[in-house]
Amino acid sequence: MVGGAELHVRSLVDELRQRGYEAERVTVPFRPQAKPELLAQAAAWRLLDLSSSNGQPIDLLIATRFPSYFARHPRKVAWVIHQHRAAYELCGTEYSDFRHSDIDVGIRKRIIELDREMLGECRHVFTNARNTAQRLETFNGVKAEPLYHPPPLAGQLRSGAYGAYMLMVGRLEAVKRPDLAIRSMAHAPAHIRLIVVGDGSKRRQTEQLAHDLGLGARVDFVGAVDGAALIDLYANALGVIYAPFDEDYGYVTLEAFLSHKPVVTCSDSGGTLEFVADGQNGFVCAPDAAAIGQAVTRLAANSSLAQTLGDAGFSRAAAVTWDGVVERLIG
Amino acid sequence: MRISWFRATPADPANRLDDIAVLIGTLRHTHEIEVVTESDAHAFVWRQFLEPSDLCVYELGDGDAYRFIWPYLFHYPGVLLLRQTQVHDSRAASLEQDEQTGDYVTEFRFNHGHPPRPVGRLLPRGGWPMLRAPLLASRMAVINDAELARTLQADYPDARLRHAPPGVGWESGPESGSEPEPEFRPELVPKSGPQPVRFALFGAGRADVAERAMRRAAHAGATATIIHGESPADALRLCDVVLALAWPAAGEPLTPALAGMAARKPVVVFEVEATACWPALDPQTWRPRGLGLDAAPIVVSIDPRDEEHSLMLVMRRLAADTGLRGALSSAGHAWWQAHATARHATETWLRLLDEAHSLAPPTPPADWPAHLNADGTSRARAILKEMGVSVDFLP
Numbered sequence: 240m241v242g243g244a245e246l247h248v249r250s251l252v253d254e255l256r257q258r259g260y261e262a263e264r265v266t267v268p269f270r271p272q273a274k275p276e277l278l279a280q281a282a283a284w285r286l287l288d289l290s291s292s293n294g295q296p297i298d299l300l301i302a303t304r305f306p307s308y309f310a311r312h313p314r315k316v317a318w319v320i321h322q323h324r325a326a327y328e329l330c331g332t333e334y335s336d337f338r339h340s341d342i343d344v345g346i347r348k349r350i351i352e353l354d355r356e357m358l359g360e361c362r363h364v365f366t367n368a369r370n371t372a373q374r375l376e377t378f379n380g381v382k383a384e385p386l387y388h389p390p391p392l393a394g395q396l397r398s399g400a401y402g403a404y405m406l407m408v409g410r411l412e413a414v415k416r417p418d419l420a421i422r423s424m425a426h427a428p429a430h431i432r433l434i435v436v437g438d439g440s441k442r443r444q445t446e447q448l449a450h451d452l453g454l455g456a457r458v459d460f461v462g463a464v465d466g467a468a469l470i471d472l473y474a475n476a477l478g479v480i481y482a483p484f485d486e487d488y489g490y491v492t493l494e495a496f497l498s499h500k501p502v503v504t505c506s507d508s509g510g511t512l513e514f515v516a517d518g519q520n521g522f523v524c525a526p527d528a529a530a531i532g533q534a535v536t537r538l539a540a541n542s543s544l545a546q547t548l549g550d551a552g553f554s555r556a557a558a559v560t561w562d563g564v565v566e567r568l569i570g
Numbered sequence: 571m572r573i574s575w576f577r578a579t580p581a582d583p584a585n586r587l588d589d590i591a592v593l594i595g596t597l598r599h600t601h602e603i604e605v606v607t608e609s610d611a612h613a614f615v616w617r618q619f620l621e622p623s624d625l626c627v628y629e630l631g632d633g634d635a636y637r638f639i640w641p642y643l644f645h646y647p648g649v650l651l652l653r654q655t656q657v658h659d660s661r662a663a664s665l666e667q668d669e670q671t672g673d674y675v676t677e678f679r680f681n682h683g684h685p686p687r688p689v690g691r692l693l694p695r696g697g698w699p700m701l702r703a704p705l706l707a708s709r710m711a712v713i714n715d716a717e718l719a720r721t722l723q724a725d726y727p728d729a730r731l732r733h734a735p736p737g738v739g740w741e742s743g744p745e746s747g748s749e750p751e752p753e754f755r756p757e758l759v760p761k762s763g764p765q766p767v768r769f770a771l772f773g774a775g776r777a778d779v780a781e782r783a784m785r786r787a788a789h790a791g792a793t794a795t796i797i798h799g800e801s802p803a804d805a806l807r808l809c810d811v812v813l814a815l816a817w818p819a820a821g822e823p824l825t826p827a828l829a830g831m832a833a834r835k836p837v838v839v840f841e842v843e844a845t846a847c848w849p850a851l852d853p854q855t856w857r858p859r860g861l862g863l864d865a866a867p868i869v870v871s872i873d874p875r876d877e878e879h880s881l882m883l884v885m886r887r888l889a890a891d892t893g894l895r896g897a898l899s900s901a902g903h904a905w906w907q908a909h910a911t912a913r914h915a916t917e918t919w920l921r922l923l924d925e926a927h928s929l930a931p932p933t934p935p936a937d938w939p940a941h942l943n944a945d946g947t948s949r950a951r952a953i954l955k956e957m958g959v960s961v962d963f964l965p
Contacts, residue, residue: 278964279950285961309963331612339611339638340668344645346946347615353963355619378616 242410243490244304244320247367250391251301251318251568254561260569265289265310274336274346277323281306281353288312301568305350308357316568317361319371319383321487324414326350327378328485334414355379363570368488370510386567387559390490390497392466398499398549399474401542404432405503405535406476408469408491409483411439419505419528420480421449424457426532428539433458433480434472473498478521478538478545480531485509493559496520496552501545503534520552571927573603574614574623576642578635581605586832587772587802589736589825589915590629590651596916601923608638618646625649625927630704632657632820637664643704644942647931649922650708654820655718658700662693673941677703680939697820703942705729709929712922714823715844728932732922736823737915738906739832766795767889770809772802772826773816776877780813783878787885794889806830810895811888812837813881817874819844827869828910831902836895838884841871849901853883866901 248264255262267283270276287310289300300312304320326347329335337343358364358375364383366372372383405427407420417435424433435445435458442460449458464472473479479495479502486509493514495502502521504511517523522537524530538545575581575594582588583595594603604623606614626648628639637660643650665674674693678686681702686694701722705711710730713719719733771780784796797805806812812830816822819842827845830837839845841859850871852859858867870888872880888895940948947964954960 275946275949278946279953282950282954282961282964285963286959327616331609337612338667339608339641340664340670341641341644341673341941342668342944342946344615344641345944347612348619348645349945349947351616351619356963378620380620 243488246391246490247320247388248303250388251303251565254565258565260565263292265307267307269306271323271325272336274343277306277346278349278353281309284309285311299569302361305354306357308361309353315361316363316365316570317358317383318365318367318386318568319358319375320367321371322354322374322378323350328374329414332484334484351379355381363567365568368510369513370485371487384567386564387488388561388564389556389559390493392470392494393497395466395470396494396497397470397474398553399471401477401545402475403430403539404434404476405538406434406436406472406479406495406500407481408436408472408479408494409481410437411435411441411445413441414485415439415483416505416526417441417445418448419482419526419531421445421454421458422452422528423480423531423535424449424454425452426529427535429457431457431477431535431539434476435460436462436464436469436472438463469494470498473500476500477542478503478535478549480504480535481508481511482524482526482531483508483511484526486511489514493556496549496556499546499549499553501538501548501552503531503538505531514552514555518548520548520555571601571624571923572621573597573601573625573627573923574606574618574646574648575603575627575629576606576611576639577629578607578631578633578639580607585803586739586829587806587825589738589823589828589912592739592912593737593915593919596912597919597923600920606642608635611638611642614642625709625923627651628704628708629653630657630660631822632659634660634663636660637667640664640704644707647707647709649926650704650711652701652711652713652722654822655701655713655722656697656699656820657704658698659695661700662695666691666693670941673939676939676941680937697818702726703939705731706932706934706938707942709931710922710926712919717843717847728935730929730932732925734918734922735910735914736825736828737912738825738828738910740912764793766793767810767895768795768797768808769811769813769885770797770800770805771813771815772805773814776813776815776817779878780815780881783881784885786878786882787889790882790886792886792889794885802826806833806835809835811835814839815872815877815881816840828906831868831899831906831910834899834903836870836888836898837868837902838870838872838881838888840874840877842874845869845871848905851898853880853887856887867898868902868905869898 252262252264284306289297289310289312300315302308302317305323308317325335325337330337358381365386366383369385372385375381375383409415411417446460449455479500481491481502482505488510492502492511502515504515505526506523507526515521522534524534581591581594583591585591626646628643629651630636631653681700705726712732712734714736716733719731723731797809812835814827827837827839848869849865849867850869851867853870870884
């Protein structure tokens, strides 16, 4: 499944081209789980001199996530989606595989030093959200400017009915906490279903959890779906549950709002909280299934509340556009 | 000076049985000290990058609780505060979490000059020192016993060993003698007859022996009891006699014994290397023994080979002999005032911290195990070497 970072880069390339720039996407496969390979992968990026291609000069390099900003270019800017999160803010949580071991401490020490050095080469450092900028300052002492951008489906999302289901969209990985959404259904009215969009390494485990909780009939795992199907699912949902742990930015929030749907999120969900205001365009709950279930119950009991909150969310999300973003990046 | 002090537990200066917590509390008058425990050690890496400490202190013992400290003491060389002279098991626990069996074998050989017995996924536990690597990684190593410091320095001539006395309590604090009387505890008072003398036991694994000795003493007519179910601090406060019986002895500080002296309680210890120079009474003869024959005995010391019997003798005698209890507590208190208060520890540590700050970490020897300073670049270096190229961030 294509994640938010890949969508972000593709959208940026499209926007650059629409504005008359010749833009190419440069990708190198990255395996975040292979800790002993992390710095070898960083070295692979460092070996890339992207100052020209096919004899043509390249005027600007826009790097996004670790370790793409290791690439060499005399005019480099970073629009940081995230760093290697397991070595930073996730370290010490269940979502990181870094421990108090000789190699892990050594790798983290190196990555922190190198991130600072490589980002220091950039003419400007931008981030996709305030949360990401805050991390850069906290962990690396790098000041960055948040630049919001709309999600790829922004122009196509629409509002529909407020049906009897909540929607959860995202990779089924531990840090996205699909289990919280599943468990919350045990605290929500029985006629409300949950539709889970997305795939990932935790899919089987999450499906099993729903089964074990006796919620199998109320939770539909539809896997990865195409844009049109996703737009339909958003359009007819009662609301969206989006409860990741310390998300960087989170397209899902904006996609829900652009579909006039309220978002139920958690107080530790990170960048999502830059958009969701409790009681105004959704609910900010404790990271607890019962609390999320109560929020869903409120929406289920009053679909006009869902619409009011969703409309407020739309106003917030509609203000996020590409206008000015490309100009800031190009400098 | 900004100091990061790694330890297994948070530092509560009010806990007089935690001599290092008291020391940290005192050193904070002159230095900025951040205590780093397992739960917040991950944050140390980026904090150290942004605002480096002037010095790191690693308080290392042999329990699992200390295992998280090892990677940091190798990556950020500082002062090694040895709480024991055998730290193998905490290192084994550290290496076991990532199944570093090969690294364990390499490190064991580096430390002891020979490989360990064959190992599996679960690493062995045992009484090995495993000290060479941490000693050679550190700017300085500190231990609370002067003789142990000399011995270790002789065993590891390339290390820098120093001695800092343990410090328990203040001359002007409650330990000065102004401590209130123990509170009245009805459950400790017998229904009738004389009040039993209360013994507090400090020493993991010695409870069974102490109980047997107490039964034998009671059978012989002693009116005494062992305090149960109290926190160490409460047991110290409520007791009449302190049994400071840590075994096996591996260089641990004698904090309960010193706390007992500070609290004016008679103290019973094992006769071990660390207590050999203390003026002591032998319970088998009730005559002075050890090196300090001229001084008034400050403790009763038990031969570990005759533990239960000697302990029974101690319980019988101290339960009955108020005068001896008083003499021991007075002499112990005076000795503590002269040698082992927090002031003694603090003065030494202030000097040692200054010295350590001025020292560079020792250069690792040629056979230094590579995994101790691994930083995740070995794979990249190997690939680049294969291709005959380099990148600027991997010199």
